[in-house]
Amino acid sequence: MNIDLAGRNVLVDGSDGVLIAAIALALADNGGAVRRIAPRAQADITADDGSLLIFVSDGAAGADTGTEGRTGEADRLELLARTPGLGRVVTVFSAAGIVPIRGLARFSAEQAGLASLTRTLAMELGPHTRVNGVAVGAYEAGGAVVMSRLLSHAAVKRPAGLAEIVAAVMCLADPDNSYMTGHVLAVDGGWSAGYARNF
Amino acid sequence: MRVDLTGQVVFLTGAAGGIGSATARRLAACGARVVAADINLAGADQVAVGLPDAMSVALDVRSSEQARRAVDAVLERYGRIDVLINNAGVNTFKDRVDIDAFPEAEWDRVVGIDLDGLFVVSRAVVPAMVARGSGRVVNIASVVGVTAMRLQSAFVAAKAGVIHLTRSMALELGPKGILVNALAPGSVLTEGTKALFYGDDGTFRAQMAGFMEHVPLGRPGHVEEIAEAILFLCAPQNSYMSGHLMMVDGGWTAGFML
Numbered sequence: 001m002n003i004d005l006a007g008r009n010v011l012v013d014g015s016d017g018v019l020i021a022a023i024a025l026a027l028a029d030n031g032g033a034v035r036r037i038a039p040r041a042q043a044d045i046t047a048d049d050g051s052l053l054i055f056v057s058d059g060a061a062g063a064d065t066g067t068e069g070r071t072g073e074a075d076r077l078e079l080l081a082r083t084p085g086l087g088r089v090v091t092v093f094s095a096a097g098i099v100p101i102r103g104l105a106r107f108s109a110e111q112a113g114l115a116s117l118t119r120t121l122a123m124e125l126g127p128h129t130r131v132n133g134v135a136v137g138a139y140e141a142g143g144a145v146v147m148s149r150l151l152s153h154a155a156v157k158r159p160a161g162l163a164e165i166v167a168a169v170m171c172l173a174d175p176d177n178s179y180m181t182g183h184v185l186a187v188d189g190g191w192s193a194g195y196a197r198n199f
Numbered sequence: 200m201r202v203d204l205t206g207q208v209v210f211l212t213g214a215a216g217g218i219g220s221a222t223a224r225r226l227a228a229c230g231a232r233v234v235a236a237d238i239n240l241a242g243a244d245q246v247a248v249g250l251p252d253a254m255s256v257a258l259d260v261r262s263s264e265q266a267r268r269a270v271d272a273v274l275e276r277y278g279r280i281d282v283l284i285n286n287a288g289v290n291t292f293k294d295r296v297d298i299d300a301f302p303e304a305e306w307d308r309v310v311g312i313d314l315d316g317l318f319v320v321s322r323a324v325v326p327a328m329v330a331r332g333s334g335r336v337v338n339i340a341s342v343v344g345v346t347a348m349r350l351q352s353a354f355v356a357a358k359a360g361v362i363h364l365t366r367s368m369a370l371e372l373g374p375k376g377i378l379v380n381a382l383a384p385g386s387v388l389t390e391g392t393k394a395l396f397y398g399d400d401g402t403f404r405a406q407m408a409g410f411m412e413h414v415p416l417g418r419p420g421h422v423e424e425i426a427e428a429i430l431f432l433c434a435p436q437n438s439y440m441s442g443h444l445m446m447v448d449g450g451w452t453a454g455f456m457l
Contacts, residue, residue, distance in 0.1 A: 001436040002201035119453035126415030126450055137439075155373025155441050164439035171431045174200045179385075179424035181415055182453025183446045190373050193366040193442025 001167040003174040005032035009048060010173075013037040013080055014056030014092075018141045022162040023054060023092070023169050030170065037080070047085040052173055055080065057093040059111045060136050062146035074113050081121050081131065089125075090172045091118045091133040092165075095150070095188040098135050111135075115184050122182030130181040132172040136165050137188025153197060155190030200427060202434040205230035208277045209433070210270075210324055212260055212316075213287030215242025217389030218339065221422035222284065222429050223250060229430065234273050234280075237287070260287045260316030266323035274327060282335045282433050283324045285317045285361075295350040306353045313357035314364070321368065325377065334377040337432045338365045342385045342448045358383075362444050369442030378441040380432050385448025386410070386419040415450030 010032035014020045028034045032052070037045060047053070055077050081089045096104060097111030115133060122131040138150040139160040145151070151159060168187045171177055186192050209226050213219040214235035223233045227250040235250075236258040237243035243255035254276060256269040273280060289312050294305045317338060328334025343351065344358030365381035372379055388396060396407050396419055403411060411417050428447045431437055446452055 001431075001434060119450075122450045122453045123415045123456055127417045130416075139439075155370045156378070156439060157374055160439035163436065167434065167436040167438075168440065171200065171434075171437070174427075176200055177424075177427050177431070179416065179420035179449050180428060180445075180447050182450035183448075185440065185445065186443045187439050189439050190366075190369045190442035193369050196370045196373070 001170040003030050003170050003176070005030045005052075005173065005175075008032050009051040010034045010054060011037055011045065011047065011051065011080070012054045012056070013076070015039070015058050015061070017061050019060055019092070019136075019139075019162060019165065020056045022166050023056065026166045026170060027054065027173065045080060045083050047083045049085050050087040051085060052088045052090065053080055053083070053086055054169065054173070055089065055091045057091070057111065057114055059094040059096070059107065059114070060092045062094065073110065074117055077114065077117055078121070081125065081129075086125075086129050088173060089121065089129060089131040090169055091131075092169065093133065093135060094147070095135040095137040095186055095192055098184065098186055098192045118184060119182045126181055130178075132180055132182070133184040134165065134168045134172065135184050135186045135188065135192070136160070137186070137191045139165060150188065150191045153191055153195070154188065155193060155196045158189070160187060160189060200430060200434070202229045202430055202436070204433065204435075207231045207281040208234065208273065208279050209282040209284060210234045210236065210273060210280050211284045211286060212236045212258060212320055214246050214255070215239045216286070217391065217422045218384065218387065218425050219286050220246045221426040222286065223247075223253070225423070225426040225430055226433065227251065227253060231282070232277060236269055258320075260320050261311050263319050263323065266320050270323045270327065279331065280324055280327045280334070282337070283321065283328075284337045284339070284429065285320055286339045287316060287320075288313045288339060290354045291351050297350065298352045301352055309353035310357045313354065314360045317361055317364065325372065328377050329372075329375050332376040335433055336368060336372070336377065336379040337429055338379070338381040340365070340381045340383045340444065342383050342446070342452050344383060345444070345446070346452050365444065366442045373441050378438070380440055380442065381444045382425070382428055382432060383444055383446050383448060384420060384425045385414065385446070385451045387425060388419040388421055392419070413451060413456045414448070415453065415456070418449065420447060420449060
């Protein structure tokens with residue numbers, strides 16, 4: 001997916017990982033001046049008009065990797081998103097934020113919190129700033145399948161490739177995509193759409 | 200968004216309307232061969248005539264016989280259908296009344312086109328996709344399928360039906376290589392709705408100004424903005440989304456604007 005980010009500053013926040021690396025690379029390849037925000041950086045963020053913030057939750061790295069969301073992710077997202085001048089915010093988190101998963105109560109609730117915050121920020125920061133999210137399902141990374149337990153239930157019977165998740169982030173970062181805000185795209189092969197098992 | 204649809208055949212219903220014609224232009228600009236289907240054949244002709252290697256077909260989406268003939272004509276010319284966009288739809292403008300007064304004939308007309316028609320056309324087109332093991336379906340729903348409104352019960356019910364039918368289609372067709380998603384436009388500015396939104400002096404009418412206070416972006420969408428989102432749902436790179444409802448409503452349904 002090619003979009004035109006020439007001349008735009010792109011701030012990327014989140015822990016190191018294959019997904020955030022793929023997203024940052026694609027944003028740079030499409031002309032964005034990408035800068036990773038230093039971990040725990042609080043107040044040194046500045047943005048000019050038209051800048052983007054990409055916020056990647058640790059939850060997007062999947063609960064079955066043993067990763068819970070970073071403590072205080074919602075607080076951090078809110079703080080960063082309120083940086084004056086930002087034109088767009090794209091959040092990336094787990095599809096467990098759309099459909100909660102048994103045995104992962106805290107994780108599901110945290111991710112749902114990010115989904116809700118994405119929508120609330122859209123209302124509070126509009127019309128200047130558009131805020132949307134991507135909820136990721138099972139995906140393939142480094143030979144392993146992150147969130148593999150989702151697969152038996154997905155309509156598309158395979159995990160996503162990283163590029164397929166990146167495509168959704170590009171769609172929401174695209175300056176031409178201008179009437180979407182407060183929406184969360186599910187990139188989960190239909191996992192959250194319904195009951196896909198045969199019975 | 201730069202997307203390459205070179206060679207892909209897109210079957211687009213309701214092609215003569217505002218969103219339909221904008222979508223036809225946008226996808227054709229990406230290399231798609233557009234089949235402009237509409238009950239208004241003259242309107243469909245007008246859309247197709249300006250686009251490279253496009254064709255038009257007359258189609259009342261309520262008629263399975265017409266749908267079958269249209270699909271035959273498309274397959275005869277191009278040999279394939281890659282994308283189906285179920286865009287044809289109508290709402291009630293003359294009968295804005297509560298359900299206890301809602302005319303049965305108007306209910307049948309709206310549900311017949313918006314929901315039954317989507318089923319009829321999908322049923323006719325999907326076998327060509329199943330045969331090739333790949334395809335995309337984009338169903339145009341509406342915000343009212345998510346958040347109900349008064350005085351248009353048939354439209355509300357039909358669009359809610361479209362959204363859930365989309366999920367059901369995604370579950371059934373995913374293993375066959377076909378991705379199915381829905382898109383819900385919010386208020387959209389078209390030639391038809393312009394007078395509804397704006398007074399003669401070019402400012403919002405009072406009723407619309409109040410309404411727009413509930414929309415975070417504070418304005419209706421443009422047909423080009425809806426077409427851009429439809430393009431994403433057709434994009435070859437966007438290949439792991441299915442059964443999803445994509446809201447393109449300026450944030451209207453994101454929450455309550457206190």
